[in-house]
Amino acid sequence: MKRVTIKCPYCGAQAILRPASAVYGDAAKSKESHLYVCSRWPKCDAYVGAHKKDLSPMGTLANGDLRHKRILAHRTLDALWKSGLMKKWQAYVWLQAKLGLSSRQTHIAKFSELMCDQVIALCAQAMGTQRPAA
Ligand SMILES: [Zn+2]
Known part of the structure; x- marks a missing residue:
């Protein structure tokens, strides 16, 4: 160990x-x-x-706020690859490129609140969350 x-x-x-x-x-x-x-x-x-x-x-x-943000970021990223837009590994490579990070750095558990916000925004963009008004 x-x-x-x-x-x-x-x-x-x-x-x-x-x-x-x-x-x-x-x-x-x-x-x-x-x-x-x-x-x-x-x-x-x-x-x-x-x-x-x-x-x-x-x-x-991470404190409570950051833990919450990281959970949200994870959830959003999961939703992205589960939507079928890309495979899980592709989602991480995509995120890595978008954030300009190395693969070692691309772990949500290492992200700050600001970076989590970026993940959430990028995923929302990629999924085109602007749904037509019901
Ligand atoms: Zn402390």
Whole structure:
């Protein structure tokens, strides 16, 4: 397992690898899942998931607002490839090109709120969400 030190971008405290149940309680999806949680949690509400295979962080720590934005961005991107406009991998390549990022950087768990907004806007554009008025 890779030992990584990551800091909370909100308060600067160190993030600690903890079982997801420490944060989610009984709502934790899996007993094996882990999170990097700000050491000032729950005062500082920032955390990010850890990869199951090597426990490396999936992205940067996020507070409630950013977590919400990332969920929305993911959902919008999923809707884009599920609409059949492109395949899942193509959607990521497309997003990568649109945002001018490398494939390593193109993970929504690493995105800021601003970037999530961009993802949502780009996907909406691509899907042509301007529906005719009912
Ligand atoms: Zn913090």
